[in-house]
Amino acid sequence: MTDTQKTPGTDSADGVDGVDGGDALVSAFHAAGADYLFCSSGSEWAPVWESLARRHRDGLPCPRYLDLTHETVAVGMATGYGLVRRRPQGVLLHAAPGLLQGSMAVHGAMLAGVPMVVASSESTTYGDGPGQDPGGQWYRNLSIVGGPHGIAQPFTKWSNEAAGVHTLPTMITRAAELSWRAPAGPAYLNIPLEILLEEWDGREAKPVVPPGSTHSSPEEADSVAQLIREARNPVIVTETSGREAGGFEALVAFAEAWHIPVVEPDSAVCGNFPRTHPLHAGSDIGPWMDEADLILLVNCRAPFYPPSRRPSKARIVVIDEVPQRPHVVYQVLFADAYLEGNVANTLRQLAKRAKDLDGTAVAERRTAQEARSAAERSAVTTAETKAEQHQTEGIDPVLLAATLRELLDGRDGIVVDETITHSRIVKRHLWTDAPDSYFYVQGGLGQGIAVALGVKLAARERPVVLTIGDGAFAYNPVIPSYDASKAYELPLLIVVFNNRVYKSMNLNHRRFYPEGAAAETGEWLGTDLRRLPRLAAFAEPFGMHTETVDAPDALAPALERALKAVSEGTTAVVDVLVTR
Ligand SMILES: Cc1ncc(C[n+]2csc(CCOP(=O)(O)OP(=O)(O)O)c2C)c(N)n1
Ligand SMILES: [Mg+2]
Secondary structure, eight states: OOGGGSOTTOOOSSSTTOOBHHHHHHHHHHHTTOSEEEEEOOGGGHHHHHHHHHHHHHTOOOOEEEEESSHHHHHHHHHHHHHHHOSOEEEEOOHHHHHHHHHHHHHHHHHHTOOEEEEEOOOSSTTOSSSSOOOHHIIIIIOOTTOHHHHHGGGSSEEEEOOOTTTHHHHHHHHHHHHHSSSOOEEEEEOOHHHHHSBOOOOOOOOOOOOOOOOOOHHHHHHHHHHHHHOSSEEEEESSGGGSTTHHHHHHHHHHHHTOOEEOOTTOOBOOSOTTSTTBOOSOOGGGTTTOSEEEEESOSOOSSSTTOOOSSOEEEEEOSSSSOTTOSSOOOOOSEEEOSOHHHHHHHHHHTOOSOOHHHHHHHHHHHHHHHHHHHHHHHHHHHHHHHGGGGOBOHHHHHHHHHHHHTTSOOEEEEEOSTTHHHHHHHSOOOSTTOEEEOOSSSSOHHHHHHHHHHHOTTSOEEEEEEHHHHHHSOHHHHHHHHHHTTOOOEEEEEEOSBOHHHHHHHHHHOTTSHHHHHOOOTTOBOTTSOOGGGGGGGGTOEEEEEOSHHHHHHHHHHHHHHHHTTOOEEEEEEBOO
């Protein structure tokens, strides 16, 4: 390359200090608009570190860089950040082993519909080529047959190898653009170390602009509006409308315009509709299966269970930009009509068409919904009163969720949830009613702390609470997660619903073998966690605030102290010994 082709950051005329694939990568992520590179280290990233050091020294633009000490933390933080910011970020993992370690979280990002470009590396010369020695570990230890892009393929949207330094920046911006489009999800790029070390001509990548919008046609929207007008007992069922930019607000406007109740089934994984809204119809689609005459599935990938349980008389309209999720193995929707434009756009179009409503039908469903809403409010109150009354027996999880709700009231908090048997309680009693205020951690266990850290990174001004089971907590890379919290000043309130058991799995064992040998002898294998030490204690070496609570009277004061510590900048871990 000639000197004139070098970037302004290149300060050597002999090419030794010239830009290479590492700088091409940094330039491309900058062009893709990534705010962050979430990196879990490996020797292939030295060219990237070198580029960043050079850019920092010379005041040149680049994404912010985070040194993270575990792959789950790197990917999980990118997921949490992307849930709030909805724009692809960069994730750098180490070779095939780092990708394998991070793959559970990449799969989680795929389920969560979060855009990101994940990269890791391999060697193509194993030390037998000219140029820099990649290191014997690539020959002896790190390679995998078919290349890391082969293993990434089933749990990413797109997976490939970068074949040369000159196509690398465009490969990265292309991967970012692919990952950003519906259904958003991670794209993977294998970037061989030799390419990262190869000289690059310093051509900065062209900035990536956001995707264009997609709309359902007015004719399609008209015909669905007509179906709604003709329905007496319609219902909206949604899992993730709140995940779309503006989706939460658009769903409220749509439901209100037509007076249609909204069910958020247990498969809902983010806040879609205010829990406190009079049109919120709880989480059970059951009562509607035979009663509704129109079911509007809005971003709802798995509405019925078993999947073949078909509503008896309802027509079904599916509103989803990509209804058949390519990564879902088995999916049954029974659609009578599809609206496949951007969901927020579609809902706004439908809201505008809410004219000439049948007054009698609206009055009927308003009365029915008022009764349903009153019954739900009273059931919530009854459950909370009962939880308070049984205080002598320990801390009921309902009491924990309700106490947290009261404490968070008016603070614009965000709840990240990695509980299992307590997740219904969290949704029902720790309700959240604003956009981007509740996220359920998807995929395998062990990502919750990282996802919460990423959410906090994207919303530093809001308190972020992680609710987590004791089993899930033990799956998290706790040390690397606490390290990230401390290093990047990301204080969380972590509340452990500690029942000393993998309750969910024990319930399944009992369900499969109600009168089996384990039921007879009491030998319940695979699920007992009583031997774990005090979970809050792992935060002590990090100087974090810790509380272990086993008495109901101590609960609210402990949570208050913890929240105060968080507002002062320290992560707080409150381990609550719950009764079930
Ligand atoms: C990576 C991973 N390994 C194993 C599992 C299987 N699994 C599902 S629920 C669960 C137990 C969770 O225990 P806890 O967080 O205490 O919740 P509880 O069941 O007590 O409500 C396990 C191990 C999983 N989901 N993910
Ligand atoms: Mg448990």
